Amino acid sequence: MRKLALLPFVCLVVSAMAQDPFIGTQVRITVDNASNSANETTGAASADGREIVAGFNDYRSGGLIRTGVPVSSDGGQTWSHLIVRPPTQNQTSVEGDPMTAYDRRTNTLWVGAIAFGGSGGIFVARKNPGQNSFAPSVMARVNSGADKCWMEAGPRPGLPNTTRLYITYNEGVIRSDDLGTTWTTPLSLGSGIGFLPRVGPNGELYVTYWDFGTGVMFRRSLDGGQTFSTAVRAATRLDTWGTEFNNGRVPGDYRIPPIHGMDVNPVDGSITIVYCDTTNTIGSNRNLDLWMTRSTNQGTSWSTPTRLPFRDLTQLGDMFFPWIEYSQDGRLHLLSFNSQYTVQNDGGSDGFLDQDYAYSDNNGATWRRFRLTPNSFNSRNDGRPSAPAFMGDYSGIAVADKVVYPIYLSTQLGKSVGFTNIVSNTAVLPTAFSFFRGTRASGGLESLFFRDSDSLVGQVGLVLNQQEAPIQLDVTAAGVVNTNPSQLRVTVWGRVNTPSIRQQLLMFNINTSQYDLIDTRNASQTETLSDIVVPNPSSYITPGSGTVRARLAYSAIGPVTQPGWQAQFNLVNLQIVP
Amino acid sequence: MMKLLEIKPWAGLVVALITTALAGCVPKDNAGLTSGSGGASPVEDGASPKSRLESQRLADATRGLRFTRDQVEVTARTSNDRPAAVAKTASAVKVMNERNIWFVAVGAFRDAVLADPRYAPAYVGLADALLMEGKTDLAQAALRTAVRLDGRDPEARYRLGLLRQMDSDYAGAVLEWTEVVKFAPDHADVYARMAIASYYARDYRSAWEYLSQAEARKQNVPPQFKPMLLEVSPRP
Incomplete structure (x- = not known):
């Protein structure tokens, strides 16, 4: 195996753009050493960037999984490591699949997750502005079969001085108009997984999901989540694979469910989806790239997917688990796993991976990309007791107005640990x-x-x-x-x-x-x-x-x-x- | 027809329900059966954080069934009640679509299979439900069973091709789809899929031929595909 001699923070110039952000060195956010492994990272930040909450699956001794919640109140410089659990009667041995949200109007942050099995379900806890702890969690939905949820806050359609919270998950969508205290019963969105809600500038609700096949699916609600358009196919992936196995598509042994990232540009209202797909094969290696499709008419039609220019087609490499967020100035931020910094074959037990951050000031037409991890880390060293490894199914980005915090895992410390870098546009x-x-x-x-x-x-x-x-x-x-x-x-x-x-x-x-x-x-x-x-x-x-x-x-x-x-x-x- | 091109997980089932299997054969080949009296075996750990729980759920939802690489065998007592199997399959489709909870859906299709193990559409639905949890190996067994029961159902074989693609078996996927086009050349986007799988297998000549067929039949070709193919191979 040959490793490329690339420096950390190598800036790969795709085209000349506006001023680069300053990208700080790694900051560890899962600081409790009792945490054996961290994955499925997510995060949200207040507009001023001072308050940040993150979430991850926190593996504890005895086979327990908890919802680890790193919290910072000083702009990401120092972190405390909380555990947020559902009400006592709804607690289970496996509590994970975290989600976070932020409401600009009230400056409130939330974290939530799922208690799997038993009398579990989806739980949510609110962190009021300036506080360093969360209010007692509430059950947004009691159902032991709940699976992968994501959360979003935004105004109700046409009512800018309101806040409506949405949670989308396998059963559909639920919503709250009292900052997460009470929730509606679910409205089905059909069959799929990875339902991701985003709210547009005027309260439009957009949801994307994976249909378990080749479809990147999209639905829209213009009445605050009460009714939805029929599902449209925003993109058709050329390749397809299941949730449990990667079948030799990436280096290492861990699953890579093709869950995608989606967000709405607050400046122009356009919608961007980034997903991963197999672009080509070199020898026996399949190369996964990030692909993007966009809509400028509220999801009625979608552009022909384009490959993000992060790999020469003659080189080996995979990018997967993309996450995107727009900041208020219309800058598009992206976080992704990347195997390109080490020349290696697909499959095997060792996958040498890195985390990349990229941004675009023109809705993805051109990008600048930066390596966040100082060295490639081995997927096998995830800190979990048995194979296959688990790299999570996604990462996250906490976005403030002038500062961005990619929330990701790395095994560079001998186990899977959560990190961020303070990406400052100040x-x-x-x-x-x-x-x-x-x-x-x-x-x-x-x-x-x-x-x-x-x-x-x-x-x-x-x-x-x-x-x-x-x-x-x-x-x-x-x-x-x-x-x-x-x-x-x-x-x-x-x-x-x-x-x-x-x-x-x-x-x-x-x-x-x-x-x-x-x-x-x-x-x-x-x-x-x-x-x-x-x-x-x-x-x-x-x-x-x-x-x-x-x-x-x-x-x-x-x-x-x-x-x-x-x-x-x-x-x-x-x-x-x- | 256009709706079918979107490959919804249960879309094939609609076709399968229309083209209800008239007859089939009970699997006779017991070679390679998994041990145990029924249901997929729970595992201690696995790929996902909740895999132990999910393994138990899978075992419960498939109780009465036994999976080999090539087929699903029924180990529980069955009623051979075709009308009940049809009704249970339709109900399971609704459960899968509206509740979207994989182990509930698997259990519902399991019940349909147990109502009549010769009813092929129940296996197609079972495969879709298993795919919700990423069980591509078990889903393949279900689809192979459906194909054995009803060799003229293009959707079962079409989906089997997709599952083989999921397992990175692009050549195997093309083989399945080659069977589909023999009796259903306009089925879904089968030629487009053959073109894409051939492209991944770097058989660009076949990729162009299949793409031409797909275009001639106005099948749904992902718009990003042709530029990719052109990048590595000029159109013959």
Whole structure:
């Protein structure tokens, strides 16, 4: 088996687009070590991105499965790991298939899941704004045969100041008009699985599902879930397979039910579906790609499916379990498993997988894609006691207005663990730079904008005394609107070309008119991320102009054999968290 | 006809109900039978979080039936009541569609099979219900039984082809569909399916031939298919 030498966070440029988000390093969200395995991840976030709830199947000792609920109230930096259960009389040994939802109007978050068997069914718990715990759960539906549910909140049709909650699952759709306290009885949506509800800008309810065959099915309700259109086939998959086996379509031994992602663009009301299908075969390997179809007329007709351009057709690889979400600005976010970073055959017990995040600002016409996992992880190491492995049937994305949290699993710690990366669209790019000490060897201002092959390179220069750093890069950003943010961070991707170099970050304090030392660390010879939180952010943002001035200083802390050593800056920007 | 092209899980059953099997043969080949007195065997663990529970549900729902690779054998006492089997099958279709709970649907079709083990449409429905839980191996056994009972039911064989495709047996799928077109060339999208399976098997010449047949018969060809085929093979 040959592994490709690809760096983590390799940005695969599909086409030039708007400013890339800043993608933070992995943050573990299933922090309770008593959790033996985590899968079927999902999540939702408040509009400001501060409050996040996630959900996953949480495998505990004794063969118990619980609904693990990671919660963050600081924008995904730290997480607590809760267990949410149904009322006592409805509890069972297997409680999973989590779902989450967020209501913009009331700023409320929910988590729910299914207690399988016994007197179980679908349970839901509400987290009111600003609270770190959930209200006691309620049963939305008591039925031991309930299966895979998803949840959505939105206005009732034509009534923007209302909230209606929907849960769709195998029995059909149920709804609540009192923030999840009471629920209707189910209205059947027919035979299928993976019923996924989404609400359009004017309260339109859209539901997609898999028909167990080749159909990606769609139904629409324009009266708040009371009646539905007949099912239409949004797309026909060329290949098909069952829920239990992958039959040699991907590397490793785990099931890959072809459940798809769907969402509504809040800006233009269009609907996008992304699903996986076999595109071609190379040798005995079947290659699964992500395919997309769209509707601009509320699902009446659908575009010819197009393959997302994430694989050269001559290369081996599979992408599956796609999940998509639109943010309020119309950006389309995608999360998917990907086996392409390791050259490997389908089948066997070991599947080396990664997680990719991608975004599109034009409804999927072009994309930029990023690898989230630092190395490929082995599907076999899922932490469960017996084969086959289980990678879940889906992943999720918690979307806030300016921050996105892909919620996914990885086995990189020897068992299946939940992770996220803080994907921040709050970056402020530099507007100017200069070398206070040292000289520019190559690159320019735009070299600092993207993490790509183009870097700004500085070389040691003259200093006035031995204490001065011989490379000092001054970076200025202007136009920061929020002069009192909750957080100001400076992010730098860079490296030096010799050992024994120290990196320091200094920030210009508008109150003292002096530079304050914020951070000191050793510089690396391999490109490394420095993601530095600046305390007291308002001290460094000039009111009116919104100017921020940062200085990156590099000096020797030991013998340096290269007299003309350099510092290379691939990306430098500010992150302004509201 | 166009509705049938959408391959709804139970669509074939409608056809099968119309073309009710007049006669069939009781499976005689007992080779390879699973052990036990009936029902699929529960397993300790498996692919999904709830697999132990689902295994028990499967065992309960198929009690009285025994599955081999090639057939479903009835181990319980049966009544050989054809009208009851027809009624129970129709009822099971409704249960499957409206309740959409796989083990309830499997149990309902099991009851139809037990009412008359020679009634082929009950096995087609049983296969659909088993497929809801991803039991493609058991579903194949059910469809093979239906084919044995009624060799002229195109839907059973058509679905058997789909199941063989699910198992990555593209050549086997084409074989099944080749049988379908012998007596029902306009059935559903069978030529389109043969074209796609041939494409996956990298038999592009056959893929083009089948695609031409599908287009000539105005069958439902997924619009993304032809561009894919053109990418690897020019049209002859």
